[in-house]
Amino acid sequence: MTALPRALPLLGHAPWFALKPLDFLTSLAGHGDLVRIRLGPLRAYVVCHPTLVHQLLLADRTFDKGGPFYDKLREIAGNGVGTCPASAHRRQRRLVQPAFHRDRMPGHTQVMAEEVAALTAPWQNGQTLHVPDAMHRLSTAVVVRCLFDPSTDTSGIPALQSSIDAIVDGITRRMTWPMPLLHRLPTPGNRRYQRARLHVRHLTNALISGLRSTGADHDNLMSLLMAPDADGVFLSDTEVHDQVVTFLLAGVQSIAITLSWAWYLIGTHPDIRTRLHDEVDAVLGGRPAQLTDLDSLDLTGRIVTETLRLYPPDSLLLTRTTATDTELGGHPLPAGTTLVFSPYQLHRRPDAYPAPDRFAPERWNAVDKPAPGTFVPFGAGPRKCIADTFVQTQATLALATVAARWQLRPIPGQPLRPVGQAVRAPHKLSMMLNQRSSTSDREVDV
Numbered sequence: 200m201t202a203l204p205r206a207l208p209l210l211g212h213a214p215w216f217a218l219k220p221l222d223f224l225t226s227l228a229g230h231g232d233l234v235r236i237r238l239g240p241l242r243a244y245v246v247c248h249p250t251l252v253h254q255l256l257l258a259d260r261t262f263d264k265g266g267p268f269y270d271k272l273r274e275i276a277g278n279g280v281g282t283c284p285a286s287a288h289r290r291q292r293r294l295v296q297p298a299f300h301r302d303r304m305p306g307h308t309q310v311m312a313e314e315v316a317a318l319t320a321p322w323q324n325g326q327t328l329h330v331p332d333a334m335h336r337l338s339t340a341v342v343v344r345c346l347f348d349p350s351t352d353t354s355g356i357p358a359l360q361s362s363i364d365a366i367v368d369g370i371t372r373r374m375t376w377p378m379p380l381l382h383r384l385p386t387p388g389n390r391r392y393q394r395a396r397l398h399v400r401h402l403t404n405a406l407i408s409g410l411r412s413t414g415a416d417h418d419n420l421m422s423l424l425m426a427p428d429a430d431g432v433f434l435s436d437t438e439v440h441d442q443v444v445t446f447l448l449a450g451v452q453s454i455a456i457t458l459s460w461a462w463y464l465i466g467t468h469p470d471i472r473t474r475l476h477d478e479v480d481a482v483l484g485g486r487p488a489q490l491t492d493l494d495s496l497d498l499t500g501r502i503v504t505e506t507l508r509l510y511p512p513d514s515l516l517l518t519r520t521t522a523t524d525t526e527l528g529g530h531p532l533p534a535g536t537t538l539v540f541s542p543y544q545l546h547r548r549p550d551a552y553p554a555p556d557r558f559a560p561e562r563w564n565a566v567d568k569p570a571p572g573t574f575v576p577f578g579a580g581p582r583k584c585i586a587d588t589f590v591q592t593q594a595t596l597a598l599a600t601v602a603a604r605w606q607l608r609p610i611p612g613q614p615l616r617p618v619g620q621a622v623r624a625p626h627k628l629s630m631m632l633n634q635r636s637s638t639s640d641r642e643v644d645v
């Protein structure tokens with residue numbers, strides 16, 4: 200176990216972590232399997248070895264959710280299924296899991312198809328598209344309509360979208376700069392964060408009181424939250440609120456980030472773009488993708504998987520705290536120790552992935568099951584993302600449906616450069632839209 204050099208007085212490693220968190224976390228692998236860092240007053244261990252991360256994820260009662268990072272998340276998501284301790288988790292997970300059951304997928308896919316159609320309807324040949332904005336709009340509408348209310352008036356989506364952005368920014372700042380005083384100052388960022396929290400609370404309360412008065416009968420997450428649990432007990436408004444916020448924060452940005460990076464990668468790899476269009480032409484012939492197409496959209500699915508490897512959206516906020524005195528990899532850890540791990544760092548290990556920075560969807564052709572801890576965009580074990588299949592399915596179908604009719608290309612004279620880190624969408628990603636004339640690979644000339 201090695202301590203990282205260059206901890207500054209008072210600040211420790213916080214400046215490096217705050218400025219380039221993923222580069223910082225990735226650099227730690229060279230210092231050992233379990234590396235001690237200091238962020239201001241907070242001491243933590245970064246778990247760099249896949250086997251140790253796997254052990255940590257499976258033992259959810261020993262390596263529990265909690266500690267200073269989760270205190271920040273709980274300010275907004277309370278004790279929802281993603282933030283609650285292991286002692287409360289089984290009951291919550293049982294309650295919400297059916298919303299992602301296989302038999303709900305056709306309904307979710309129908310919503311995705313409608314939202315892709317609504318998104319692309321106004322697109323014009325030759326138009327410049329700000330890809331992250333478009334993907335964010337799509338994922339917000341899909342998550343809200345699939346999980347909360349299929350009849351949602353989508354005109355409120357942009358405001359919700361910007362509130363979720365402000366909350367995620369605020370939480371990320373609070374986690375990467377764990378210095379409470381800074382976050383009480385009336386800075387524009389702190390004020391935006393507080394306004395966004397109020398906005399989401401207001402929307403959630405309106406949704407809950409509306410459903411309490413009319414009854415929730417949409418056969419979705421919201422209906423599950425409003426129904427009695429296995430013991431006949433109803434959730435309180437606060438508990439429902441915590442779950443709604445959890446799903447909004449966990450779901451909306453992550454799909455948008457994945458789709459945005461996928462378009463970036465497709466745009467910068469013309470050979471793969473051509474093969475993608477060949478595949479969707481052969482399978483879809485210009486129509487929207489359906490659930491039954493999934494198995495035939497082989498390359499499209501691998502593009503999503505490879506995007507999740509290179510740019511896993513939830514790479515920063517993954518932490519645990521030891522519930523008892525324990526050990527990891529032979530290193531003793533007293534109760535209350537904070538542990539951090541990063542899928543981004545694990546996914547770019549050359550011992551797990553040859554040429555790890557290369558976008559190579561074909562590397563998944565031969566892979567049956569990645570080695571434990573080497574591919575964890577959705578985590579693993581009891582706290583694994585509840586929506587992993589939902590994400591892989593919806594992202595694959597959305598890419599295929601768009602690619603059947605449109606080609607997203609770099610704007611001539613403006614090479615695409617990845618701006619941003621994996622946890623965020625590449626925020627300056629604008630691309631040119633080419634309408635595809637038929638199911639052939641020809642595009643309409645601009």
Ligand code: HEM
Pocket residue numbers: 280281282292342346445446447449450451453454457511512513516517518575576577578579581582583584585586589590
């Ligand atoms: C690309 C998309 C997504 C990625 C990469 C992702 C990633 C993750 C990861 C890594 C975790 C585990 C966190 C941990 O172990 O500390 C997680 C948990 C979770 N995710 Fe996702 N997620 C995605 C999309 C979604 C969506 C669309 C939803 C729902 C709308 C969602 C809901 C949740 C929930 C509720 C949990 C907590 C599960 C539990 O503790 O039982 N996620 N996600």
